[in-house]
Amino acid sequence: MVGLVIVSHSRKLAEGLCELTNQLSQGKVKILPAGGMEDGSLGTDAMRIMDAIQQANSGDGVLVIADLGSAILSSDMAIEMLDEDKKNKVVIADAPFVEGGVAAAVEASLGSDLNKVKEAAEGAKELKKIF
């Protein structure tokens, strides 16, 4: 099953989205938070993200859901630091943080492959919230 890593500048925000996505995917998907810095301050840390990716990967790959700005740069860097054979099974979604995270978690819980999980996350951009 595809795993997820939730990257945010804020530890609380990353943990909060993990809580929500875990609930909506009924605990079936490995979802790891990588929020804030080691000392708890705001920011992103490529090393922490890399650790989370390794923990989230059970062989079918990992989708990274990132909030903004340096979260993308740090995630890119974390992927680059992985071993050659693991790199190509980790991708970052160009997706809204909450909606993308939820869509990805639900899709992953259905056993879909990495491409489909990424598509689901990115498709969340088009979701209408108010009808």
Place this chain on the structure above:
Amino acid sequence: MTINNINVIDIIKVMANAIAENKEYLTELDSAIGDADHGINMDRGMQAVLGKLPSVEDKDIGTVLKTVGMTLVSTVGGASGPLYGTAFMRAGQAAAGKMEIDEKDILAIFEAALQGIKERGKAVAGEKTMIDALEPALKSYRDAVDNNIGLAEALNRAVYAAKEGMEYTKNIIATKGRASYLGERSIGHQDPGATSSYLLLQAAARVVNSL
């Protein structure tokens, strides 16, 4: 002229001091167009680097630079963490195994560092970033090395070009990073990243000029 691993460690220390001395200034620049954390973030990173230096005192220059990069990546926090982190890690690859480097080695190191920043930030010159200081600096340095000017003078010319590039960022609209949300309101403000890049180069030149 060559510089050795001890000189490189001195350069890193002077870089950390330059960032510490300009912490408020960098943050002030960043509060105008960014999230007011560049000075604090860079200082936190460079202070962590200072703590790591004793463990690489007798190591090759590649290892020293790589250690600086890895430390910045996990301590800076903002976009400058992965950007400068990549720059120093790529620089470290270019200097792998060397205990001494000359003008040409430093050219290769500088080129690798700038290339790393461009790839990581998916940015080019003219977008109001550190590249606007570093790219003209690299060009001046390369020209000076091609003309056998000598390391100290080549670095001085690079610093001069970086300063001009840094000042030029006042006239540019930001299209990358937090400042890009401001659009044309970013004009008139000097880019904090270009400024820290200038300060780092200036620190390197100072040490080499004192040898």
